[in-house]
Amino acid sequence: MKWSHDAEAAVAKVPFFVRKRVKQRVEEEAVRCGASTVTMGHVETCRNRFLNKMEDEVKGYRVEACFGSSGCPNRAVADDELLQQLETLAASKRLREFLVSRIDGKLKLHHEFQIVLADCPNACSRPQIADIGLIGACMPAVTDIACSRCGACVDACRESAIALDEAAEHPEIDVTKCLSCGKCCAACPTGTLARGAQGYRVQVGGKLGRHPQLGRELPGIFSREDVLRLTDSAIDFYTSETIQGERFGEVLNTAGYEKFRNFLKNRGLLI
Ligand code: SF4
Ligand code: SF4
Ligand code: SF4
Known part of the structure; x- marks a missing residue:
C-alpha cells in the first residue's frame, strides 16, 4: 500500500x-x-x-519475522509456513489472559511474550533481544566430490571459517567460527560443499529495558517441528515460573538456565 x-x-x-x-x-x-x-x-x-485504549492493543504475545520471505537472497532456510504456525501456537497459549491474571496494573506492550524469526544470521529482525529468537541456519557438509580449489567458498565466507590447505583434498570448516549462513554451499560450483543440516538456531531470554541481555543459544540446529515443540515448552516453562509477568530472560535468571535446559531434556528436546 x-x-x-x-x-x-x-x-x-x-x-x-x-x-x-x-x-x-x-x-x-x-x-x-x-x-x-x-x-x-x-x-x-x-x-x-x-x-x-493501549490495553486493548496488547494481545499477550508478538510473533515477528525479518523480510526474508519478501525475496531476500540471504535466507539460510526458506520456510514460509513457520511464521504462521508460530502465530497459531502462540495464540493457542492464551497469554493475554495469563498476563492479565499476573500483572498488577495495566497490561502494556512490553509485557508481551516475543517470538522473533530471522531467516539468516544477519538477524535483521533482532532475534537476540526476543524472549525466543530463531535464526535460520544451514550447515555446510563436505561431500566426496573433488574440490577444484577455486576458492569461491573462502571468498564467500565472512567469518574466515574455511581453510583450503595445500595438502588437503577438501576444504576444512572451523565449526567454532561458522555461523551456518549457507553462503559457501551456494558459492561452490562443484558440489564439494553441499547444504548439510538445515533449520534454526534458537536463543532464549533476550531483552532490552533497564537490565538488557542477549538471548542464550541452545545447542544445535532445530527442525521446524522441534522449533514449534520448543516454543510450546518455553511458554509452558515461562507461565509456570513467572510470578508477575516478568520477561522470560528474568525468569530464566531467577529459575536458572539449567532448570530450563532440564525441562527441555525431559520433553526430549535436548540431549
Ligand atoms: S535476516 Fe537475513 S534473510 Fe532476513 S532479511 Fe535480513 S538478511 Fe535477509
Ligand atoms: S556456512 Fe557461512 S559461516 Fe559457515 S563456513 Fe559457510 S560461509 Fe562460512
Ligand atoms: S567452492 Fe567448492 S570447489 Fe571451490 S574451493 Fe570451495 S569447496 Fe572447492
Whole structure:
C-alpha cells in the first residue's frame, strides 16, 4: 500500500519495537476507510486509539519475522509456513489472559511474550533481544566430490571459517567460527560443499529495558517441528515460573538456565 510522505515520517518516529505493529494497524485503518494511500488522518486515528485504549492493543504475545520471505537472497532456510504456525501456537497459549491474571496494573506492550524469526544470521529482525529468537541456519557438509580449489567458498565466507590447505583434498570448516549462513554451499560450483543440516538456531531470554541481555543459544540446529515443540515448552516453562509477568530472560535468571535446559531434556528436546 502507498503511504503519503508525512504519514510515513510520522510512523518512522514510533519506537522500533512497536513500529511494525503500528504500521500494520494504520494500513488496516486505511483499508477500512476504503483508501488506497495511507494519510496522516489514518495515522492520527490510530494514534488516538493507541493512546486511549493501549490495553486493548496488547494481545499477550508478538510473533515477528525479518523480510526474508519478501525475496531476500540471504535466507539460510526458506520456510514460509513457520511464521504462521508460530502465530497459531502462540495464540493457542492464551497469554493475554495469563498476563492479565499476573500483572498488577495495566497490561502494556512490553509485557508481551516475543517470538522473533530471522531467516539468516544477519538477524535483521533482532532475534537476540526476543524472549525466543530463531535464526535460520544451514550447515555446510563436505561431500566426496573433488574440490577444484577455486576458492569461491573462502571468498564467500565472512567469518574466515574455511581453510583450503595445500595438502588437503577438501576444504576444512572451523565449526567454532561458522555461523551456518549457507553462503559457501551456494558459492561452490562443484558440489564439494553441499547444504548439510538445515533449520534454526534458537536463543532464549533476550531483552532490552533497564537490565538488557542477549538471548542464550541452545545447542544445535532445530527442525521446524522441534522449533514449534520448543516454543510450546518455553511458554509452558515461562507461565509456570513467572510470578508477575516478568520477561522470560528474568525468569530464566531467577529459575536458572539449567532448570530450563532440564525441562527441555525431559520433553526430549535436548540431549
Ligand atoms: S535476516 Fe537475513 S534473510 Fe532476513 S532479511 Fe535480513 S538478511 Fe535477509
Ligand atoms: S556456512 Fe557461512 S559461516 Fe559457515 S563456513 Fe559457510 S560461509 Fe562460512
Ligand atoms: S567452492 Fe567448492 S570447489 Fe571451490 S574451493 Fe570451495 S569447496 Fe572447492
